[in-house]
Amino acid sequence: MASQDPVGRVSVFSTGSVAVRPEHVGPTRKHPYLWLFTSRRWTAPRPVNVFVVEHREGLVLFDTGQDRAATVDPTYFPAGPMGLVFTRVAKGRMGAGETVPARLAALGLRAEDVAKAVVSHLHYDHVGGLRDLPRAEVLVSRAELDSLTSPFPVARGLLPGRLHDGARWRPVDFEPLGDAGLAPFTAGFDLFGDGALVMLPTPGHTPGSMSMLVRRKGGAPLLMVGDLTYDAELLAAGALPGLGDRRRMARAAAEVNELRRRLPGLAVLAAHDPNAAALLERASEG
Numbered sequence: 001m002a003s004q005d006p007v008g009r010v011s012v013f014s015t016g017s018v019a020v021r022p023e024h025v026g027p028t029r030k031h032p033y034l035w036l037f038t039s040r041r042w043t044a045p046r047p048v049n050v051f052v053v054e055h056r057e058g059l060v061l062f063d064t065g066q067d068r069a070a071t072v073d074p075t076y077f078p079a080g081p082m083g084l085v086f087t088r089v090a091k092g093r094m095g096a097g098e099t100v101p102a103r104l105a106a107l108g109l110r111a112e113d114v115a116k117a118v119v120s121h122l123h124y125d126h127v128g129g130l131r132d133l134p135r136a137e138v139l140v141s142r143a144e145l146d147s148l149t150s151p152f153p154v155a156r157g158l159l160p161g162r163l164h165d166g167a168r169w170r171p172v173d174f175e176p177l178g179d180a181g182l183a184p185f186t187a188g189f190d191l192f193g194d195g196a197l198v199m200l201p202t203p204g205h206t207p208g209s210m211s212m213l214v215r216r217k218g219g220a221p222l223l224m225v226g227d228l229t230y231d232a233e234l235l236a237a238g239a240l241p242g243l244g245d246r247r248r249m250a251r252a253a254a255e256v257n258e259l260r261r262r263l264p265g266l267a268v269l270a271a272h273d274p275n276a277a278a279l280l281e282r283a284s285e286g
Contacts (some may be wrong), residue, residue, distance in 0.1 A: 003034050006196045008054035010258035010284060012269070012277050015065025016094025017045035018125060024089065025230040035242065036088050045093065046164040046272040048125050050100065051224050052107065053214060053281075057192045059116025061100075061136070062212050062224045063238065063271055067128030067162065068094045070123070076162070076263070082154050089243075090155075100129035106138070114225065116191065120226025121206040122148065123157050126271065130164040139191070141201065142171040144208025156206065156280065172210065174201050184258045192203035203255065204249030220265035220283040228252055232279060236260070253272040 019042040022028075023035040051062040070076045071094045077086040084152060101111040117136040120126055122144055147153060148160050174187040180187055182198065189199040195215060201212045206229040214222040228249065229235035236257060240249050260266045267283035269276045 002044050006056045006192070006194050007214060007218070008056070009052075009223065010022070010214060010216075010280065011052040011053070011107055012049050013052070013107070014047035014049055014098070015100060015129060016048055016068070016098045018048055018066070018090050018092045018272060019043050019240070020044050020090050020230075021088075023242040026234065026241040027170060027186060028242045029240070032243055038087065039088075040068065042091060043076070043134075044274075046230065046274055047276065048094075049131065049269070049271050049273070049276050050103070051212075051269060052104070052109070052198065054109075055192065059113050060116045060118060060191070060197060061129075061133070063120050063126045064093055064100055064117055064129030064133065065228065065267065066094055066125040067130065068096070068099065068133075069161075069259045070094075070124055070128060076155055077159075086157075090125070100132045103213055107262070110111040118191070118197075118210075118212050119144075120211065120224070120271065121209040123206070123227070124159050124162055124201055125235060126226065127163060130167050135165070138167045138170070139172050139189075139199070141145065141208035142173055143203065144206060144210075145169065145171050147193060147207050172199055174199070174274045181263070182259070183262060184255050185214045188213075202226070202252040203245070204228065204247075204252045205244040207245075209252075213266075214257075219285070221243065221263050222267050222269055222280065222283060223259065224269045226271050228256065229268070229270050230272045232270060232273055235270075244282050 008019040021039045044223045050065045053060040114136045119140045156241045191197040211225045267279045
């Protein structure tokens, strides 16, 4: 990395909130189909976090939050049994002033200045702000993009018809980087070629889920993990969420925990962790 820190301010905001089933947060021994259709409880509202990285090469977002239409339009989700699944999994809320442009403006930034939108995965509450980013290149893992054309993508929680038609997709292929600082990960994708922002494969929640490591001189390293966990402390304990490929989630969680062991002070920032903002603030002190 260059002597001057390429990473400036790192911020987080939430596009509304979402309540989920406690079993979704985990840990649980129940089969997903059991708790999805029998659970009567919801968690307290949790954030729908969007992370903002001001890099010298351009403004970068990690995830783009939910689409307000998902919270107010009763026709947003498909009809029939799959639509019922969506409404059983999560319950979102979002005000008119909680959009990506409004939240960026509160930080003194403009949506049209976002150069890159890194998407952890393609669930609706992570890609909802793409249509508000007219100039952004959208990075998503190739495996995740491929899942859009798999048989019955809605069964994977994907809504291809709700994706922004004008998005400029850039498939991410992970490759060996020869960077010992990424161990135990052996492959990644260096966004700007300076080692500051590196995408890492963390599949399990979805087949192509990925995380982003932020390395900077002005604060502790950060790892934005999407929905690999809903609580950084649960991840540290090896507890997994209730939905996803458990074998792959367990492997990804183990790799993240090993990375945290090797990088003292690493802050793990999840998309729906109520403590993410405080963790980021603490990691940026000094």
